[in-house]
Amino acid sequence: MADPLILELQGLRAGYGEIQVLWGIDMAVRRGEITALIGSNGAGKTTLMRTLSGLIPMQDGHYFSEGRDLTGDTAAQILAHGIVHVPEGRRLFGAMSIEDNLLMGAYSRKASRAEIARDMERVYTTFPKLMERRNQAAATLSGGEQQMCAIGRGLMSAPRLLMIDELSLGLSPLLVEQLVAALRTLNAEGVSILLVEQDVTTALDLCHSAYIMDMGRIVRTGLGPELLADPIIRDAYLGVLED
Amino acid sequence: MLAVQVLINALVLGCLYACIAIGFSLVWGVLNVINLIHGSFIVLGAYLAWGAYQWLAISPWYALVIAAPLFFVFGYLLQRLLLNRVITAPVLVTLTLTFGLDLILNNAMIYYFKADYRKLTLSPPTGSISLFDVVVPVDRLIATASALVLTGLLYLLLRRSKVGRAIVAVRLDRDAAVLMGVDVKSIYAIAFGLGAALAGCAGVLMALIFPISPLTSSAYLGKAFVVCVLGGLGSVSGALAGGLLLALVEGVGSTLIGPAHATTLSFVLLIIFLVVRPQGLLGRKGFE
Numbered sequence: 001m002a003d004p005l006i007l008e009l010q011g012l013r014a015g016y017g018e019i020q021v022l023w024g025i026d027m028a029v030r031r032g033e034i035t036a037l038i039g040s041n042g043a044g045k046t047t048l049m050r051t052l053s054g055l056i057p058m059q060d061g062h063y064f065s066e067g068r069d070l071t072g073d074t075a076a077q078i079l080a081h082g083i084v085h086v087p088e089g090r091r092l093f094g095a096m097s098i099e100d101n102l103l104m105g106a107y108s109r110k111a112s113r114a115e116i117a118r119d120m121e122r123v124y125t126t127f128p129k130l131m132e133r134r135n136q137a138a139a140t141l142s143g144g145e146q147q148m149c150a151i152g153r154g155l156m157s158a159p160r161l162l163m164i165d166e167l168s169l170g171l172s173p174l175l176v177e178q179l180v181a182a183l184r185t186l187n188a189e190g191v192s193i194l195l196v197e198q199d200v201t202t203a204l205d206l207c208h209s210a211y212i213m214d215m216g217r218i219v220r221t222g223l224g225p226e227l228l229a230d231p232i233i234r235d236a237y238l239g240v241l242e243d
Numbered sequence: 244m245l246a247v248q249v250l251i252n253a254l255v256l257g258c259l260y261a262c263i264a265i266g267f268s269l270v271w272g273v274l275n276v277i278n279l280i281h282g283s284f285i286v287l288g289a290y291l292a293w294g295a296y297q298w299l300a301i302s303p304w305y306a307l308v309i310a311a312p313l314f315f316v317f318g319y320l321l322q323r324l325l326l327n328r329v330i331t332a333p334v335l336v337t338l339t340l341t342f343g344l345d346l347i348l349n350n351a352m353i354y355y356f357k358a359d360y361r362k363l364t365l366s367p368p369t370g371s372i373s374l375f376d377v378v379v380p381v382d383r384l385i386a387t388a389s390a391l392v393l394t395g396l397l398y399l400l401l402r403r404s405k406v407g408r409a410i411v412a413v414r415l416d417r418d419a420a421v422l423m424g425v426d427v428k429s430i431y432a433i434a435f436g437l438g439a440a441l442a443g444c445a446g447v448l449m450a451l452i453f454p455i456s457p458l459t460s461s462a463y464l465g466k467a468f469v470v471c472v473l474g475g476l477g478s479v480s481g482a483l484a485g486g487l488l489l490a491l492v493e494g495v496g497s498t499l500i501g502p503a504h505a506t507t508l509s510f511v512l513l514i515i516f517l518v519v520r521p522q523g524l525l526g527r528k529g530f531e
Contacts, residue, residue, distance in 0.1 A: 053422060079424040091419035093412050104412050107405065108424025157423070 003067035006031040006161045006192045007052070007083075012061035014051040021047040023216040024061065029161070031066070034183065034193045036203040036224065038237065039213035045196045046088055048213070049165050053085035054078045065161070079108055082160030088169070088196075090150040094139030098130050098149055101138050105156025116156070123152040126182055144175035151182070155191075162186070163194045168202060180206055200237040204228040245498065248377045253487065253494040255379065255387045259448060261486030262390035263463055264470035265397060265479060266441030272477020273414045273434040275334065276326065279341040281442050282464030283348040284314065288446020289455040290356055293363045303363070303447055307389065310443040318439025322432040330431060345460070352457040360454040386448040393444055397437070398479040410434050414477060465506075469513045475526020484524045488512075 007029035015021040021044045029035045037045050050056045052063070054075035063070045070078055093101050102123060106116045124131035127148040133141065138149055147167065154162050167183075168176040180202065187193055197203035204210055204224045212220040212233070220227065227233050267281045288310050295301035295309065321344070329336045369381040401407040412420040413430045421427060445463075453459070466489065474485020489509055496508040516523065 055418060055421060075421045076424040076426065079422070085422050087419065087422060091416050091422075093415045093419065095415055096408070096411060100408055103405075104408055104420075104423045107409060107412075153423075 003064075004031050005029065005067075006065055007194065008062075008064040010062040010064075012048075012051065012063060013059045014047060014056055015059065016047075016056065020059070021216050022051065025216075025218055027211060027218065027221075029192070029194060030208075031160075031192050032187075032190065033208040034187050034195060034206055036207035036210040037194060037196045037213060038198075038200050038203055038210060040237075043213040044216040045213055046165055047216075049085055049087070049163055049196060052078070052083065052163060055085075076108060079157060082158060084154045084157040084159035084162050086150050086154040086162065086164045088165040090146045092138040092141075092146055092149055092153070095137055097135050098138055098141070098152075099134045101149055101153050102130075102156050105153035106158075109156075109158060111158070119156055119158070123155050126155075126185065127152055143170050144172070144179070147171060147175075147179060148182075151179070155186070159191055161192045161194060163196075165196045167195060167197055168199050176202060200233075201228070244376065247375050249494045249498050250491075251374060251377050251379060253491040255383050255490075256494070257487035257490035258387045258390040258394070258483075259445070259452070259486070260466055260470050260489050261474075261483045262393055262441065262445045262448065264467040264474070264486060265394055265482040266438035266445070267464075267467040268471045268474075268477055268482050269397070269410075269441070270435055270438040271471060273410055274322075274326075274330065274431050276330070276337045276341065276435075277334070278435075278438065279338065279464065280345040280348060281438070281467055282460035282462070283345050283352065283457070284318075284439050284442035285446040285449060285463045286352060286455065286457055286460045287348065288314065288443035289363075289450035289453075290352065290446075291443065292447040292450040293361055293455055296363055296365075303365075303451055304385075304389075306447050307444055310447050311440045314443030315436040315440040317436075317443075319432045319436035321439070322435035323428075326435065327428060327431065349457050349460055356457065358456055358458055360456045362454050363450045365451075382451045386451045389448055390445070393441060394479060394483060397441065400437075401479065406430075406433060410437075462506075466509075469509050471523070472513050472516055472521075473523055475523030478525060481523055481525040488524065 005028050007027060009025050009027040012025040013020065013022050025048060037048070039045055047056070051058055054073060054077070058072060065081055065083060068081060070081060093104060102120055106119065109116065129145055130148055130152055133145070138146065141149060151164065167179060176199070183193060183206065195203060195207065204227055207224040209221065209223050210227050211218050212227070220233070263285060267278060270276055270278045291310050292303045292306040295306045296303060325344070326337065326340065329340055365382060371378050371380040372384070401411055409420065409425045409430050410433065412423065413425060413427055417427060470482060470485035470489055473488050474483070475481035489512070492512055493505040493509055497505040
């Protein structure tokens with residue numbers, strides 16, 4: 001069996017030009033799990049995602065996935081390895097139809113048409129709303145449908161690890177519940193998930209284990225329920241809920 | 244009677260204008276480069292048609308098939324080798340580069356072909372036909388049809404093919420396209436190559452109708468610019484709408500106040516659009 005770590009980071013540093021954002025990130029994300037990454041605004045979560053998908057270059061450290069060294073690889077190489085990034089704000093191709101957005105997800109795959117059609121069926125089964133509107137421009141969708149489309153586009157890239165940045169941002173609780181259920185199903189089908197989430201309760205409830213980031217560093221890690229019960233975490237991220 | 248004549252002329256000319264502008268619009272929309280060499284590409288295409296007919300007796304219809312791949316490769320290499328080096332630089336740098344390249348190409352054409360106006364005259368002439376009691380030369384009609392076919396081909400390519408989708412994706416959201424594994428540099432080169440190919444083909448069609456000289460390049464560039472502003476940037480339907488509108492305004496204007504003022508009118512229209520509707524007829528606001 002291959003290395004059970006879908007993501008292994010050692011001392012990863014990155015940033016934008018002169019500005020360093022990530023100050024040595026160490027992570028070990030297990031295959032087949034849902035892992036949450038939480039932290040306040042500006043903690044560096046999105047920067048970490050962008051580095052992991054190759055949008056911004058690593059400055060230092062090591063990046064492995066299932067035993068393969070991805071350090072310094074391009075976005076296309078990382079994608080080819082099955083690490084797929086669903087970016088913050090969804091970043092759909094607004095003027096293109098849902099179907100074309102999904103096809104863009106499969107852009108760099110060397111799969112047959114039949115295989116891609118089958119995966120598209122799978123996305124439509126997971127999100128029937130997308131099927132109904134498949135010829136509609138993505139920009140005309142509601143926020144929740146856009147998030148479904150973004151996740152669907154990610155699934156079309158045949159992910160081993162699906163990294164989702166801000167799943168619930170701007171969505172109603174009901175929609176978030178639907179999306180969470182969909183993610184649980186996908187995970188049960190074997191997709192590992194790394195989730196960045198502002199809604200800490202949802203994230204810790206959903207995940208197997210979680211990492212907490214602050215000021216560009218990982219400050220805590222543990223199992224979801226364990227962190228959810230931790231008074232310090234509750235105080236820092238769920239403070240208002242205490243009675 | 245006169246009204247129908249003006250309308251049909253505008254329709255014929257409008258499709259050609261769209262064809263002139265569409266490559267320019269594609270490059271502007273996708274690469275965010277204002278390609279000042281576009282006009283000279285068109286003239287070079289016209290010379291290609293003229294030379295092929297004059298020296299090799301190749302009919303302009305075949306010249307179209309030769310021009311497309313030739314110009315594509317030329318444009319592709321130009322982007323890969325030169326423009327790509329400054330593509331991330333501020334817009335003034337790419338503008339200066341295409342300006343310089345235009346000077347080189349245009350002066351090379353003046354050197355080799357001289358500045359004299361030449362005319363591609365088909366023999367035997369294709370004659371003319373009567374449409375709604377209006378006389379239309381057949382070569383113009385074929386040129387218009389070809390322009391429409393080229394425009395339609397580009398539309399299909401962008402909408403239906405994998406590389407076309409990638410071009411549109413890069414235009415809409417460069418970073419998101421990178422996340423899909425799109426090689427943006429190669430898409431830029433392909434889009435620039437397509438722009439050049441369309442310019443070359445437009446030049447071949449122009450040679451059937453207008454006199455050929457390196458001095459006409461700035462007029463073509465001006466038309467392309469106006470059509471893009473009128474129709475809206477970066478969409479095929481926008482270029483078509485802009486081309487038709489421009490031809491209509493020029494046609495009606497020159498009938499009413501004289502052909503000498505056609506260009507003035509088109510630029511007055513440009514200024515009005517820039518003030519009132521800067522996104523153009525079919526452009527979407529905040530799209531860029």
